Amino acid sequence: MADPVAAVAALDEPNRRKLYDFVVRQTAPISKDEAAQAVALPRTTAAFHLDKLVEMGLLAVVHERRSGRTGPGAGRPAKLYLRSGEQIEVSLPDRRYEAASHLLTDALLEAETTGKPAREILNRRAYEWGEDLAGQADGDVVRALENLGFEPQQENTAILLGNCPFHSLAQKHTQLVCGMNLCLVSGILDGIEARSHTASLDPSPERCCVRLDQAPSSKSPSVSR
Structure with missing residues (x-):
């Protein structure tokens, strides 16, 4: 393609x-x-x-x-x-609404089948997707985030995400989508076994709700989930 x-x-x-x-x-x-x-x-x-x-x-x-x-x-x-059987989409800034729709639909269907909370399933599936995507980044945290359209920006020792690929959804369903984003980024970090940063929620109207802070050097970092 x-x-x-x-x-x-x-x-x-x-x-x-x-x-x-x-x-x-x-x-x-x-x-x-x-x-x-x-x-x-x-x-x-x-x-x-x-x-x-x-x-x-x-x-x-x-x-x-x-x-x-x-x-x-x-x-x-x-x-x-x-x-062609290919589907071509162009969005500036980068948006991934189709990916979000698949995650949400799969979570809903699994919830109906298992009786488990849909949000819990959504977060797990987002995390697993992040782990899968990590394989495409060759161990590079910034590249992995760029590949998903998060537009990572270095600020001192932190990495801020300048764009939310699910922006309009996050505007209407902030807690749901921000939780999904955190699990997605956490899955990426764990998938590439990143030890340099941990992910946490830090909502801001001008960027994605997730930020990555440098992990403490005194201990092996764990990614917030």
Whole structure:
């Protein structure tokens, strides 16, 4: 998958946008000749833009023999284009509402099945997700937080989080979402076995409610959960 911003920017080119809109409206994969004819472009130009859309993750390619013939003499399969199965989202500042919806839905369903408190399940699942995400950060706390869109900022020995990926949810359901955030960050720290900082709640209207403070050097730090 290409960079989401670059993928969306690729559609700013008018001919490329026309080709994309044509392909995704069809009920079956489309050849470059069909696409070129539909938007009145030379075949080579259409092919260039179609392949660029594939490169950006916006379209996918399949190879099929439309004649239905098989075996020797059937000819080469045609290269056909269709909408990619990728989902592309761009948000500035970075927001992760789909991730939050999955966490909340899974917690609710598990609560209905087990009878356990939904908030307790949500916090556990957020923590476990953080542990899973930690594997992508190569032991780097700041990188792990950047990958989730928290926009970590160094302030003396502390790390402040300049952005909440669940901002609008946190505005309406502060205690619920801030608790989830704390467990998520705690899971990241434990997942990469970070010993430099501990996480705690420190709400502020200008940043995420979680902050990371340098762990006391006199003892092995434990992450607040």
